[in-house]
Amino acid sequence: MRNKFLLLTLLIIISIVGNISAQSSFKKQVDSLFVIASSGELKYRDLIKPTIEELAELGKDIVPILVDKLDTKSARERLTIINIFKKIGSDAVPYLITSLKNPNGLIVQRVCWAIGDIKDSSAVDALIGVTSHTRWQVRDQAVGALGDIADNKADDAVLCALHDSIGQVRKAAVVSVGKMRIIESVSQLIHLLGDDFYGARMSAAEALLKLDSNYVAESLADSLKSTNTFVRSLGCFILGEIATDYAVDILHRTFLNSTGDLKLHTSLALINADPNDLCGYQNLIVNADFDKFSMLKIKSAISAVQDADNSLK
């Protein structure tokens, strides 16, 4: 009986030691491959891609090892890890979700990034959970990842992030509402055309172009008289890009009833909306009263649309 007990104990110890040894050997293998995969030397560039493939083939077992490395100070190592996670795909997601609770905010923000690249909707709830993280970089990456996954379960969290105090987070939210086609965001996006941070401002214009064009044009009509110069200029730009009859009509009416910069913005938008001048706006515009620089802008815009047309021919 006593011998049996000793034998059993010995077997358990051998098994544990063997397991630890196997784990250690596996980690060594991963570490060794990772050195090559993240090497930046020119002469080893041919080895990088196959080594990344080899690591990705090791599957979910390497995820914890790589997450531990995610706080690396090397940009090359960081990108390599994200790339490997992306190649592993959904198998990596369960452990990555667990890692969103990591106390190291740097790791959490990079895990968000990886999840966004994998685009696995099973991570949405966990990502929503970190959209109010104290570290803005985590909020930025989490909101961005939700946009990449584009599951409308996250609409409220993303809309809420449009009001974040940090410009980068607002930008991430703006991009995400565009990707998620959240129509409820239109009025806020128009407001963000005047955002102090160009990332949010310009991305808002792009996001609006992804949403229902009639609704956006209708919403923009009243905003062209905004006191914010960017709302006026980008509003006109968006209408010019939409270029539906309704949008062009708004621009035309505004052109006729405006002066100064708004007249110039509507002119440029009209030229863009009607590049072949089917409605004859160009003659109307070049005969309007503009200063020399505004007129040069108008002539440049006409020349640019003509060049683009010629290059198509």
Next chain:
Amino acid sequence: MNMKIIIAILFCLAPFSISAQEDEKPEQFGLNHLTEYLSLKQSDISFRSDYTEPDLFRLKVIADLMNQPLEMISYVDNLKSSFVKKQPGLVASYLFQDLQKANQTYREKAYFADISEIQRNYNLYYTDITLNQLLTRAAVYLDVVFPRSIDKSLALLSKDEKKFLTNQFKELLVQRVDDEFLSVEAMDSLDKIEEVYIEEFVAFGNKIDKDPIIDAGISSVKELMLEINSLRQLLKSKVISSEKILNDAVYLPKNANLDAYLGRQSGWKIGGTGNDYYSGDYKFILDFGGDDVYDLSYDPENPHGVIIIDLSGNDTYRSQTDFTLGSGCLSVGLLFDFEGNDRYDAKSFSIGSGFFGMGMLYDVSGDDRYDGDTHIQGAGSFGLGLLIDEDGRDMYNAALYSQGFGFIEGLGSIFDIKGADSYYAGGKYKDILRYDEHYLSLSQGFGYGLRPYASGGIGAIVDMQGNDSYYSDIFAQAASYWWSLGVIYDSSGNDSYNCFQYGQGCGTHMTLGVLIDDYGNDVYFGKGLMQGVGHDYSCGLLLDRHGNDTYTAYDLSQGAGSANGAGLLIDNEGDDRYFIKNKKNTQGYGNPRRDFGSIGLFIDLSGTDQYYGNGKDNFYWKTKSKWGGGMDIETIKKDSSEVKNEK
């Protein structure tokens, strides 16, 4: 009644308002005008300090400029104005201000010495009062102020930590030509060792206070210049000859202890007007003239101050070790050469190198040649490295981290005031990360930090006159890497800038680069990431104010922003030519990285200009990018450089 008063006040203020508008610099007008056209504003070019964890080595001026990168233009204008001829101490003082750290509220001074601390140690050997004043002043600094100031600077460091500075830390700046032949494992192992060094350094580096030793160096320059000028005036007046000064000495008794006599101590040498030869590790040399040869060495294990004063002659200065020829290593090293066509043949950490200290080489006149390897010709690491050449047609030749180079808490600068000069940096250490046949330069107005551990410093070249040529390869010419600043200001002359990649107003990875050329018909040539480019939350700016200039590049250049960076090319006047190979990412291009894009601005404000690329003469354009564009307009009637030439 009240309304009348208001109208009267407004009427009185109107001329001032108009005058303010007229005072707006052309580049400011251009920036306002183009950003408005692109639905941007100047303050959009701004970078947060917390994209990554801020470190404790960040310089205040760089932190401020990252917040408002377009202020680089004013920064450079002030920098060039800081120079006053024949007063090297003034520019050193100005540069010292820029070495304030972002989190620093108080700056420690040098050790203050009473002259009695010296007088009680020495007997006078020479009888001339002017000479004795100079020697006394030098002795005060060499024997008391420099050693006690470096003690203050490194007071919080252990013995091992002090040793680390001249060993492991130095290794971070030393490259080897045979690195290209190493295996991937060996290379990785070297990288890991370097990483360990960096982490070890970062753990204690913040305990270093470079200010006392640099302040000591600056004070010594100011005070020594007064004494040297008095001596030179005396000699010039011919009241007394240098021979007489040197011969009028006290009688020394047999077996006298020479170390007790001022000017005769060990490590001190005073030479006459003949051709003299100096060899060894000196503390002080004063040479009255002749074509002299200096073979100098320095032992960083036994740091000390070095003051070399050569009043005239065509001299040859040679390094036998690193840390010579106006090199301050854990101390202050000064070299003053007042006349002659001189040759400076150095190893590394030389010719105006401040390495945990201050180094200055001040050459007043003559056609000079400067050669060396790494961290030379105006290079600073936890220190101030300054090379001032006031006149002559000079040649600068270096391999790496040189010619206006600033590393962590360092500022390195060349001020070349007159003469057609040529600058070459590179050709020795291969850029094994990117190319088989290109070499790292990391020089010519280059700031460098250790990403992401420690912010870098400021590297600058200020060249005031002459047709100058700048040649380099990878990373150079008003460029920087990681929370640093690289500057070239060239005032006049038809200059030629040639660099392969990352240069000519280029910032890569949260950093700043600015090249301003005021006058002359200049040529800018390079391959990529050139001529006003900012990559990864960085800003690169190239501003050429006058002249008929030619710009050539392949890609990601001429007003290009990449990975949320901002790149600006501004040319105020002249009939210019712009050539690029890849229209997709040049001449007003913003790369879309991280969804929100970058900013690329191309501005030409006058002249009949020729383009191969996105631009056209008299034209506004927006590129299909996020976000970029350009304009070529007429705002200025006459090119003032032409007016100047017509005279």
